[in-house]
Amino acid sequence: MTTSKTHIYDLCMIALCTALIAVMAQISIPMPLGVPMTMQTFAITLAAVVLGSKKGAVSALIYVLLGMIGIPVFSNFTGGIQYLAGPTGGFLISFPIMAYLIGLGSDKWKNFRGGFPAALILGTTVNYIVGTVMYCILTDSTVLAGVAACVIPFLPTAVLKAVLASALGLQIRRRIGVMIPKTL
Numbered sequence: 001m002t003t004s005k006t007h008i009y010d011l012c013m014i015a016l017c018t019a020l021i022a023v024m025a026q027i028s029i030p031m032p033l034g035v036p037m038t039m040q041t042f043a044i045t046l047a048a049v050v051l052g053s054k055k056g057a058v059s060a061l062i063y064v065l066l067g068m069i070g071i072p073v074f075s076n077f078t079g080g081i082q083y084l085a086g087p088t089g090g091f092l093i094s095f096p097i098m099a100y101l102i103g104l105g106s107d108k109w110k111n112f113r114g115g116f117p118a119a120l121i122l123g124t125t126v127n128y129i130v131g132t133v134m135y136c137i138l139t140d141s142t143v144l145a146g147v148a149a150c151v152i153p154f155l156p157t158a159v160l161k162a163v164l165a166s167a168l169g170l171q172i173r174r175r176i177g178v179m180i181p182k183t184l
Contacts, residue, residue, distance in 0.1 A: 014058055014059045017059040018062045021060065022063060022066070023043075024038070024043035025074055028075040033149035035135065036075055041162075042164065044099050044102075044127075045099075047059045047099060048098070048123070049102065049103070049106045049173060050172050053099075053101075056106075061096040064084070064096065066079070067092065068084055090130040090133060090134025091134075091150075094130035094131060095127070097123070098123040098127040099123070102123035116166070124162060128154075135149065
């Protein structure tokens, strides 16, 4: 496999995962306390598992930057820097970190059996912490109110999305790994 073909392949995979995150963000359910339930975290997890730490983080970063400059990729076809500076902006801001951490587990899962679940939990936890802290600061809420609005309603679906994205992502990663030498 030559270097230029590898770069083109990597760029295409990063772009594809960035587009997937943008599409999945549109699957959104409004919640009473203002934090919508979306499929962004499913897509971030999937991208991280498939692409690994660095490329997964780049994909998530490109998604955040596209939304920041006003391209309507955030939930409900919104975009603009005000969404990063708003009460739910911490979740968006932490997506590249989340992807990097989950991707590390995906990269190293064969070397350390407990590494992938630990990385998955750590990446998701960082997303919740950064999102909840920013929510509390900007809404002048207590930590308990922030956890009630930003964490508790989402835990059951977070587990389901993480398990499904991981299972699907590991299968895709295995199949892509088998196909790459044959196609490039």
